[in-house]
Amino acid sequence: MHRLWNRIDFAFSSAWQNFWRNAAVSVASVLIVWVVLLALGSLLLVLHSLDQIVALEKTKASAISVYLADTTPLGSAMDFKLHLENDPRVTNVIYVSKDQAMARFRQLPALDPSVIDTLGTNPLPASLDVTVRDIRDLAAIDQEVRSSPLVDKSPATNYEPNVIDKIILLARVAGIAGLVLIIGLTGLSVFIIMLTIRTAIYLRRKEIEVMKLVGATDWFVRWPFIVEGLIVGVVGAAVAVLIVGFGYRPAVINLQSVLIFIPLAFDPAYLRVVLAAMLVFGLLLGSVGSYLGVRRFLKQ
Amino acid sequence: MAAVSEAAPQIHLEHVEKTYPNGTVALRDVTLEIPKQDFVFLVGPSGAGKSTLVRLLIREEKATSGTIRVEGQDLSRLKRRHLPYLRRKIGMVFQDFKLLPNLTVFQNVAFALRVTEGGLRHLKPKVEEVLSIVGLEGKETKFPDQLSGGEQQRVAIARALVHDPRIFLADEPTGNLDPATSWEIIQLLLQINARGTTVMMATHNREIVDVMRRRVVAIEGGQIVRDEDAGGYHAPALESH
Numbered sequence A: 001m002h003r004l005w006n007r008i009d010f011a012f013s014s015a016w017q018n019f020w021r022n023a024a025v026s027v028a029s030v031l032i033v034w035v036v037l038l039a040l041g042s043l044l045l046v047l048h049s050l051d052q053i054v055a056l057e058k059t060k061a062s063a064i065s066v067y068l069a070d071t072t073p074l075g076s077a078m079d080f081k082l083h084l085e086n087d088p089r090v091t092n093v094i095y096v097s098k099d100q101a102m103a104r105f106r107q108l109p110a111l112d113p114s115v116i117d118t119l120g121t122n123p124l125p126a127s128l129d130v131t132v133r134d135i136r137d138l139a140a141i142d143q144e145v146r147s148s149p150l151v152d153k154s155p156a157t158n159y160e161p162n163v164i165d166k167i168i169l170l171a172r173v174a175g176i177a178g179l180v181l182i183i184g185l186t187g188l189s190v191f192i193i194m195l196t197i198r199t200a201i202y203l204r205r206k207e208i209e210v211m212k213l214v215g216a217t218d219w220f221v222r223w224p225f226i227v228e229g230l231i232v233g234v235v236g237a238a239v240a241v242l243i244v245g246f247g248y249r250p251a252v253i254n255l256q257s258v259l260i261f262i263p264l265a266f267d268p269a270y271l272r273v274v275l276a277a278m279l280v281f282g283l284l285l286g287s288v289g290s291y292l293g294v295r296r297f298l299k300q
Numbered sequence B: 001m002a003a004v005s006e007a008a009p010q011i012h013l014e015h016v017e018k019t020y021p022n023g024t025v026a027l028r029d030v031t032l033e034i035p036k037q038d039f040v041f042l043v044g045p046s047g048a049g050k051s052t053l054v055r056l057l058i059r060e061e062k063a064t065s066g067t068i069r070v071e072g073q074d075l076s077r078l079k080r081r082h083l084p085y086l087r088r089k090i091g092m093v094f095q096d097f098k099l100l101p102n103l104t105v106f107q108n109v110a111f112a113l114r115v116t117e118g119g120l121r122h123l124k125p126k127v128e129e130v131l132s133i134v135g136l137e138g139k140e141t142k143f144p145d146q147l148s149g150g151e152q153q154r155v156a157i158a159r160a161l162v163h164d165p166r167i168f169l170a171d172e173p174t175g176n177l178d179p180a181t182s183w184e185i186i187q188l189l190l191q192i193n194a195r196g197t198t199v200m201m202a203t204h205n206r207e208i209v210d211v212m213r214r215r216v217v218a219i220e221g222g223q224i225v226r227d228e229d230a231g232g233y234h235a236p237a238l239e240s241h
Helices: A002-021 A022-061 A073-086 A098-106 A113-117 A137-148 A165-201 A207-212 A218-258 A268-299 B050-057 B082-087 B107-115 B123-133 B150-159 B179-194 B206-212
Strands: A063-068 A090-096 A126-132 B011-020 B025-034 B041-042 B064-071 B090-094 B167-171 B198-203 B216-219 B223-228
Touching: A002 A022, A002 A165, A002 A218, A002 B216, A022 A165, A063 A073, A063 A113, A063 A137, A063 B025, A073 A126, A090 A218, A098 B223, A126 A137, A126 B167, A165 A207, A165 A218, A165 A268, A165 B025, A207 B107, A218 A268, A218 B082, A218 B107, B011 B050, B025 B050, B025 B216, B041 B179, B041 B206, B050 B064, B050 B167, B050 B198, B082 B090, B090 B150, B090 B216, B107 B123, B107 B150, B123 B150, B123 B179, B150 B179, B167 B179, B179 B198, B179 B206
Parallel strands: B041 B198, B041 B216, B090 B167, B167 B198
Antiparallel strands: A063 A126, A090 A126, B011 B025, B011 B064, B216 B223
């Protein structure tokens, strides 16, 4: 117990001294760890949001809103509704008036109600929300309704056949690009931590010589440097965790106010997982970097 | 591993060869026995192989061939993780002291105990004990650059004594010291020897070797050319000139 305490005390006090003795190099390695973890955390959150959007779009995939021109009388709209309902491919048609459309619009989470009030007149069209039996029929129905004079021309429907594919593609591209970036940065940060540890070892070379001479074990010599690497990892991770932890919610809200029609969600449970992963990854970077730093030097 | 009997020599080299990677042959066919509590001078010109011999004994280097036993342990078979425990049985001092300049006298000596997990409880009495053996009471808070060369070497000796070593190796310990101070260091080594520790001292100091009349092992060109009890720095034939 006493020996263990001596070992811990020695490792931590030496590591702390090392960290400040070459402060510039230490700060550089903290910064690179910070950048890596910031990239990692952001990527995980962005991919998670894209996943959520894809999931939501999939549930909406069998429906299409047909926008009606403001000039369409209600009677004609109802005839059109009936016509669609009689189509064997269609399971359900709902009429959404201009007022109902506005009411839905007001419920969008990120919208500032005062902005809507400044519009004066209601710019939203009435629509027929058509649900089909088979998603593959959507394209044909979209084509048919576009030719009707009752239908608004800008835009005629919200039919977006490739939206899910596009989002999946976007998620894949973002995922791969992010992964490549993070792998590159990880390599760089391990290398910089390794250099930091080498510098610390160089500054302590006389002490190490004496330690080996008087019979210190290899691990006793190594621990202070491993601990220094862990300190670098933890400090870099802590800063990144704070930024992501506190920045996630405001980022979602701000983005939502720009991307009004894309439903973004704040997911605190997932955020906790991401923050834990960042901390673990920071520790991993620090320990791998410092292990590589001490490994070769202490072989001799 | 061979049984360690009382009769077995403490240090035993048999047909030891050492060739460095660059092809330099530092030692050839060295056979040497040093019993417990012996006091041995290792003499010879620079580059003769004295330092290589010392480095082989603490296994800073491995022999190319032949066997070296220290305290019954075959050094070529000693695992790397057991090496620190060998080092704790061997006290070492050098010409350049190897003190840590940013630590006080007390801390320099205590350092050897701390880094070998001696624990902090017995640290202070032990450090005080070895500092009194080398006669540095009252200098505990001085830094190495505030001490004379002789005093610095005493600190190094104190540090080498904290593990109660069975063997004490001194590589040119008086190389940087004036004659009077050198004699003080020799007295200290004799005192350590008298306490039951085997002492081996590599030296160029002819005067000391000649006056002491202890066992002398002379090395030239990597070979032992002379090994005599109560010897002088040079062979008797040369001394008569």
